[in-house]
Amino acid sequence: MTERTLERSEARLLVPALVFIALVVAVVASLGTPLITNVATTFHVSLGSAQWTLTVALLSGAVATPVLGRLGAGPHRRAAILATLAIVVAGSALTVLPLPFAWLLIGRAAQGVGLGLTALMMGVARDHLPEERSTATIALISVVSIIGAGVGYPLTALLAEIGGVRAAYGFGLFVSAVAFLTAWRSIPVAPEGRSAHVNVAGALVLAGGLFLVLFLAGQRSLWSRHLTAAVILAVAAVLLLCVWTASELRSKAPLVGVRAVRNLAVAGANIAMFVGGSGMYLLLTLITRYAQTPHSAGYGFGLTTFAAGLVLVPFSVLGFVAGKLTPRVRTLIDAPFLLAGSAVVVGGGFVLFAAARSNLAELLVAMGVLGFGVGGFSAAMPGVILAVTPKSETSSAMSFNYVVRSVGYSLGSAIGGLVLAAGTDTGHLFPDYHAYTTAALVGIAAMAVTAMTATALARHRPPEINPTAATASVPSRRRSSR
Structure with a gap:
């Protein structure tokens, strides 16, 4: 051999x-x-x-x-x-x-x-x-x-x-x-x-900031019952993350290459990931919660936990299909345009959910559309970031993007909970039917912002890193084909 x-x-x-x-x-x-x-x-x-x-x-x-x-x-x-x-x-x-x-x-x-x-x-x-x-x-x-x-x-x-x-x-x-x-x-x-x-001190400060962000995102009752305390904690979270950013910029061995965020492609991709991730997780939350709502609420299908899990099957299947197709489509369409197109597809899922959810088949279609959009978006995202990232920094660059994604998901879950809570009448366990429509409109707006951000990236593409440059501290670049 x-x-x-x-x-x-x-x-x-x-x-x-x-x-x-x-x-x-x-x-x-x-x-x-x-x-x-x-x-x-x-x-x-x-x-x-x-x-x-x-x-x-x-x-x-x-x-x-x-x-x-x-x-x-x-x-x-x-x-x-x-x-x-x-x-x-x-x-x-x-x-x-x-x-x-x-x-x-x-x-x-x-x-x-x-x-x-x-x-x-x-x-x-x-x-x-x-x-x-x-x-x-x-x-x-x-x-x-x-x-x-x-x-x-x-x-x-x-x-x-x-x-x-x-x-x-x-x-x-x-x-x-x-x-x-x-x-x-x-x-x-x-x-x-x-x-x-590893910048241990920076990791601890980041842990504190992220803990407060995720805690505030998950504790919706805190915002409605103890608004002052929630605002104080939110300010503390922002301060901790600002301190972490400043320390990363001064550190000779930063935990994350924050300076790379100054690159238009990296910054735009992370903004798209944050806003888009919020919208994607919002729709996932809305559909699964709606499917489990009992008929006594005047809507919903009263599915068990297992049956509601099966509603996610179209999401997974079509997400996988989109992920397999995206690398091939990338030979014809730039990654930022794929991000924009995928955001539009997810927005279409929101439109379907807002307009038609009277039977389970419509929910399955909306979930499938969401999966296809999320699959395409997820497959295209690394291409945008890694095009301007040397090989040696692949893990670090993508890890920052995944932190942004995690916070975006938490925010999407929190937004869904807050909108539905605001649409729940006093003394009722379940939100009003139209609260789901309101939440869907919020998601449509989020995906519109995501699509516009990705389109702006496509119009202002920087030179790409030469993929054969493995570890050079000053990566070689190739001329854009455009």
Whole structure:
């Protein structure tokens, strides 16, 4: 067997390994969503406390992502990946063992750390795969990190109905252990000549700021009952994030390359990710909540948790299809235009939901349209950022984008909750029918802003980084074909 054949064989094995690991960490982190009610009844805690099984995973993932992104830019990327997956496996074990609720939260926080691996999988693909193959693989990794929730939701809901919450979390333990073994066998070492230092103080400040942001996004009652306290915490969050940004700009070893945000493509892509992510998660929240609303409210379909999870199947299937098609379409259409087009598709999903939701088939169509738009958007996003990013900074650049995405998702969930809460009459459990229409109009506006931002990016494209420049501190550039 020739060396070239061996390399091609290893590449064929590496691609499914990277995609599988990205899918697993997304599924495991999303386990909190369908199990909130089950956790509340099993551990005898309030729904607000049970909600933290989701929030704490998002928080730990948001904090771990930039830290792992920086480690992924250095020589110890393989060790960082294996150590992170070991943490996920240990956390998954805590969620299965018959321990008090506090240990469940610790386990969920450990599982959420795995969200930081998505950017590292992209870095591995860009370093060790041919350019064309790496582009398609990175797009697919980005997509499965989104549709993972749609894959895990119905399965874990079914397991919870059959064997209880421990059985559902047991599924997370199994797949995370398989992911660890897959990484052990498949992940290569990083190229030589790299170094990476983690700004620990910056990581702590970022953790504080993100904690307040996600806490405020998840505690809707705080805004309605204790507005002054909420505003004070919001100001504190902004100050912490400003302090973190200032320290990153002065640091010789920044956690995230904040200076790169000055690049029009990077800044615009992150703005589009923040606003677009808010809108995408808003529609996902609206459809699943509407489907589970009982008939007694005058609308809704009263679906069980498992049945509501099946509503996400069109989202996952069409999201995957869009992710596979996007790299091919990119040969004809620039990535920023694909972002804009995908935002328009998601906006179309909002329009469908606002205008037609009287039967379940209409919800399924809207969910499928949402999935196709989200899949295209997620697959096109890395192309916009990585076009102006050297290979050695792939993990760091994408990790920042994923932090922005996490905050955007949290904001979208919070906006949906606030709009529906405002449309709920006193003494009623469920919002008015028209509150969903109002929330959909908010989403349409968000996707319009996203589409305009992406279009502006397409009109002001900077020179691209030469993809063959692996680690140069001053990357070579190629002339634009335009």
